[in-house]
Amino acid sequence: MEVMEKRPNIYLPQIARIIDVRDETPDTKTFVFRLRDDAAHAAFAWRPGQFVELSVFGLGEAPFGFASSPTRKGSFEITIRAVGALTRALHAMGAGAEVGIRGPLGNSFPYDEVQGRDILFIAGGIGLPPLRALIHNMFDERPKFGNITILYGARTPTDLVYKAELKEWASRQDIKFMVTVDRSEPGWEGNVGMVPTLFPKAGIKPEGTVSYMCGPPVMIRFVIQDLVSMGFADEDIISTLERHMKCGVGKCNHCCIGHKYVCRDGPVFSYKQMKGLLE
C-alpha cells in the first residue's frame, strides 16, 4: 500500500493547448493540440488506436481517439463531432485555449505484427479519424507493408472529413483509395452506396490481408459478416468498439462488455476476441 501511493494519480490531467482548428464538415472539426509543458510533450508517446480523456474544465471529460500518427510528433490531432455539451463547448474554442488531457489510454491497433502483409481499411463517417492515425503511420513507413487499400463511406459528400487529404490519397500510386456516399449531392460524381458496395470493385483478396475498420455499430456488424463470408480469418478482422468511457482506466465500470473494459482491454478488438464477449 505504501508503494501504491508513490504511483502517479491516474485521474490527474495534463494541460494541453489548442494550436490550430480546422473545419471538416458543418458539425466536425479537427483540433491540433500540444501539451503546455514542452518536456511532457516530448515524452508524450502514443500508438494508433489509443485515445485520451479530454477535459473541458467545467464540463468534465470525454474520450477521443488520436487522429494523427506518432511519427508526426510536434503535435497531435483529434477530430471531433459536436454532439453534446462538452463537444459543443470545444467547438467554440480556438487556438490558445487550454484543455486537460489524460492519456494515452487503451490498447492499440496491431502494427509490428502485421508488417509485410496486405492492409485493408474500412471507415464509416467519423470512424475515419482513428484509422487515419494508423494510415499515416503506415504511409510514413510504407515499405514495411504490402498493398494498402482504403475504403471510406459517409452519409453525404458534405459529411466527408479530411476532404483535401482525400484528394491526395486518391492520387497516390502506392495505395488504392475508394470513397462512397450513402446519398449524393449536386456536383458529386463519385460512388453512391454503402461501404460494402465498394468491396467487389476493390478487388479484395482475403489471403494474407488484415482488415481494420472503424465506424457506426451497424456498419461494423454488416462489414464483419461480409468479411467473414469473403474468407477473412476472425483474428484478421480488427475493429474498435464503442462504449461510454468515463475514467478511461478500467475503474468506473461505464464501458464494460462482459468482463472486458473497452477503455483498458480495448478499444481495439479482433472479431475473434469480440466473439468471446458475453453481453
Next chain:
Amino acid sequence: MSRALRLDKGRLREWVAALQKSATVIAPVPLHGADVAFQPIKSADEITLEYDNPQDSPKRFLFPQSEDLLRYHRNGGYQVEPTYDEEKRVIFGIRCCDVSAIRFFDLTLGVEDLPDAYYARRRANTGLVAFACNAPCKECFCVCANTGPSLPSGGGYDIQLTDLGGAYLLVEVDTPKGEELVAAAPQLFSPASADDLAQRDALDQAAEKRFPRDPRLYFSASSRKVSVDAVEEELWRRMAQWCVTCGGCTNICPTCYCFNVTDAQMNGAGVRTRRWDSCQFPGLTREASGHNPRPEQLHRLRRRIFHKISYQYVARDGMQGCVGCGRCVRVCPGIRLGIPEVGEAIRRAEWK
C-alpha cells in the same frame, strides 16, 4: 504473521481511547430505535458490541459516496491540484464479509499496476479491526461466499476480535499495522492460551451450523449458468419486472464501486467530483449519440449478477464479487432481487 492475544472486555474502552489519540475511530454505534450504524465516535462509550451488521457497510470511509478528485483554477493558464484525504482511521468492529469486500476493492480499485490514488491513500491510512460473528444475521450467507463468519490469517484484517463468551476477547494480530494498533496500549493485552484458540474454533463451527440448513443460494450452479450465458432472456425479463431502478442494491453493496465524475465551476475555478453510480441506471452506459447498449432493465439486472458471480470476473479480479452480506436482500423494495433470490431462480430456471 498471526499472533494471538487476549483482552479483558472491561478494558476495551481503554484500548479504543488509546487508538483515538492517533486516528479517527469508526465503530458500530446504536441509533435511536434498534438500528446500529458505523460512525466516527467521540467516546469509546458510544460503541456497542451487540449488533447485526449495519445496512450501510463501512465502504464509504474508503470510497465515499461523493468525493472531490481535484481542484483547478485559472492563473494565466489552468492549474490543477489533486485533493487528497489524509485522515488516519481505524474501522473498529467491521464484520468479516465487509473485510472481504475491502479485499475485493484492493484487488480492483486499488490494483497495483493502476492504483486509484484516492482509495489507495485512504486504505494505507486505515486500520481494520474485525469482529468475528458468533451467529448469522437473518439474511446473510457468508458461509456460501467463504467470507465468514470468521476469517483465517491473510483474510484482510489487521486485527480480528472474537468474543469468547466469558470475560475476554480473543485478539488475532495479522499485520504490521495490527501490531501498531496493539502497541497503542500494549499493557492491556496478554498472550492467548491454547484453550482460547480451541474455544474460538468451537464458536466458529457453532456459528456455521446456525445458518439456515438450506441456504437459498448455490453459487456453483448459478455462477456456472451465468458464466456460460445459459440463462434464458425471458427469465431475466420476468425478474427485472420487479426492479424499480432505485439503485439500492448497488448503493448498499460493499463491493460495488461504479462511479461517475462531474465538474462544477464558477469564475474560472472549479472542482471535479466523483460520486457512486449504478449499473442499474440507464445513464451508466448511455452514449452521447443516445445509443444505449443496455437499453432495458433486464440487461442491467443481468449485468449486476454477471459482475457479482461470473467465473470471468472471479478470474479477472481474483475473488468473487459477492461476499454474502445479505444487504441486497434487505434493501430491495421489490423484495425479490437480492443475490440469493436471483441465484436461486437461475439455478432452478424458474421465477415464481
